Amino acid sequence: MPLDISEGIFRRNKTFTTRSLKTKINIQTLAKELNVSTSTVSKALNDSHEISDETKRRVLELATKYQYSPNPHASGLRNNKSKTIAVVIPEVGNSFFASVIKGIESVARVQGYHVLIYLSNESFEKERMILESLQLGRIDGLLMSLALETQEFSHIQNLLSQDIPLVFFDRVPQEIQAHKVVTNEFELGYRAVQHLWDSGCRQIGYLLNGTSNSTLNLRQQGFLKALSEKNITNPETHIVEIPKEISDDTFFRLLQDKSFDGVIASVEELVTPLWSACKSGALVIAQELKVLSFCDFPLATVLSPTLTTVKHPATEMGKKATELLIAQIEKPRKTLSFQSIMLQSEIIPRESTLALSKTIS
Amino acid sequence: MPLDISEGIFRRNKTFTTRSLKTKINIQTLAKELNVSTSTVSKALNDSHEISDETKRRVLELATKYQYSPNPHASGLRNNKSKTIAVVIPEVGNSFFASVIKGIESVARVQGYHVLIYLSNESFEKERMILESLQLGRIDGLLMSLALETQEFSHIQNLLSQDIPLVFFDRVPQEIQAHKVVTNEFELGYRAVQHLWDSGCRQIGYLLNGTSNSTLNLRQQGFLKALSEKNITNPETHIVEIPKEISDDTFFRLLQDKSFDGVIASVEELVTPLWSACKSGALVIAQELKVLSFCDFPLATVLSPTLTTVKHPATEMGKKATELLIAQIEKPRKTLSFQSIMLQSEIIPRESTLALSKTIS
DNA sequence: AATGCGTTTTTAATCGTTTGGTATGATTGC
């Protein structure tokens, strides 16, 4: 009961002392109350040198008292700045992108930026519509990871020609000049093969979900390169597209047909169906089929067997990309050279790729 | 090569036919070129009855030709509408919230709304700062799920007093009058106990991650109610707070000390540490300890044993909440009564709670 | 007292869109 009362008082303090909240407080309200012009208030709040310390103090005091903050539309209109960035990603139900968003949001908040989120759902058409909806002025910049379907870039060129700062991350187009933040995909594809090979695999498969995208295939190229060096003929035949809604049985038979003794799951969405397929076919992971997956979820450590993964520095990637973007937004086209930052991912070996001699008891 | 050429042509069409893009196109540009006033253009684009069909046609034609779209700041300033909603959630690395976002985004896009995302990271202070940063005008409405730490609501009242439409979902405060979308939490807490009981458990624990929040405890109350009905004394002692960074060993000993034969993981973040603890302590899930978790990830079906979960209609919840919000935004305070929508979650029984007689071979 | 200089403040224009009031013919009604 006493708690309730104190809470009530607190609320009243906050709410009623500050003036009837129906009255909009804008720069003019403040100006009138202080007997100065609106420009004085504006300059004072922007800490202009033209304003005396005394005036600044008075303005600031009243502004905080009324919790004033400038109308974003008005200043946006005037300055052509929105303090807003957009993030366009294929999806969010994926640990990788979730972590990226975390990174983006944390940097953006500190720098005073707001973050708009858009999901392309891997669809080119949606991606195009999203970019179209980002009309002139709504955003100061854009962070983007391409949809799998995207093979053509006029919608992006369109945005770039409007001088909107743009930073790509993870799924980046080789065809477009822009800042990019990526991981060492090629190397990882290559090393993933090496890892499986060292664990005794000789028939290594590469699983894609849905269609392959020729522009996003560095990882795949690393895979192919590694297979070639092992003198495998027709390495492309080791790449298998797994349809979205595949049955356990079909998946299992596919693995059998190719007689893989090791597979690389190129995205985390494949882990569940793969595990499920092996279970239904009584294919023992680690013993009969070694598995390495590109994914970021913590459950990898508690699957049985525990899953060997390639861990991406997802949050870091979000942060770096956002920092690059904000730098580009705030430094008026200083550099025309575009940076390509490469972060290092690492393979974390676990039971699913243990060499036979050391197989779990 | 021929593909490249056709692509080039396509791009040129899009980019150069449409006029030098350095020239900003605004309503005035259109007006001048059409020899009409800006108001005519504006009204034509808004399909006003004051404008003749012929004029409308001409305006629309030129507008589409130049891909004109009104400057959002200008119309925002004028109309005091931003076509933007904000989502404030505790985190995004959680399948539940990820799915909610999916739902929100899908509805918002169709209705022409943009979605700002903010993460409170379960911190009250961050949540407060976020709400503060949502100054007058930036958003038309707000969707929100409370941070665990939040026990006091002046920051929210503050926003409400500015007449910003607000819809809560999932983690909703009982203390605040607003639209709410929830699941049948109480019932689920109750039924979770019943499910474990039916599987033979007699010492059932409820695992929380971090601190309990008295305002978000319907699920917990359902749990307590069920225990009471089973004539368990001191049911509160069955609720255990698991610290964020708990060691496997500590976790395991905790389970032993309480001699639980069944536990409810109240959030999905607990699954990994729980599984890990059981593994390290050689505690056999399903046989020695039955587990039921509130979570939404697909991997539940491939853990071993497979995990009994409570599946929330997360995407549905995001959609419903957004629909409610947009309705509230667009229908000027028609109803003063607030809706509370309750969606049904369901328990999906899997191996981790199989009764002993049927234990996996 | 006039001039100049530096500081501080005000005036007024601007950003792009929307909209209430108004003007212009043309049409209709009495």
Next chain:
DNA sequence: GCAATCATACCAAACGATTAAAAACGCATT
């Protein structure tokens, strides 16, 4: 034949913040 009505389009005033340019002021120097 004159007023009322209607369709159509324009004018100008918002919306709120920012910022060049101008003005006002204080103070010191000549």
